[in-house]
């Protein structure tokens with residue numbers, strides 16, 4: 124596969140001078156693109172994310188794209204195309220995302236700083252979303268969300284949290 128896939132509806136932002144992290148992400152993207160989108164499992168995506176080299180270069184790229192917002196969880200798109208989107212998610216203490224789902228996209232979240240709480244919800248027969256389970260994820264750990272699964276993230280801690288969220292197929296805006 125050529126790097127053509129980087130030329131159209133996709134982006135790697137704010138790191139024009141950082142070829143090492145760009146190479147890492149291209150390698151990652153090629154591995155993701157090797158698996159048919161509809162066959163990718165959360166476990167497969169998790170394995171690819173675990174193997175991603177968390178080099179200083181990549182961590183610096185994440186840092187440059189980390190945005191804490193006073194009123195809500197900060198989101199910044201690091202890379203996005205039809206195969207994968209990678210978001211930097213930054214949350215201050217007590218901030219939470221809305222409950223949401225990503226349709227046919229899997230989500231694998233790697234926590235880079237702090238401890239993130241991930242909540243999963245089930246739809247009842249009365250069409251209400253009820254909390255099903257809750258997972259605490261420390262820095263270095265990963266939490267997976269299946270296709271069509273309702274979830275939200277919360278920073279229940281007293282420190283800042285930064286996490287990297289991988290969605291496949293990519294979230295098309």
Ligand SMILES: [Fe+2]
Pocket residue numbers: 223224225230268274
């Ligand atoms: Fe999500």
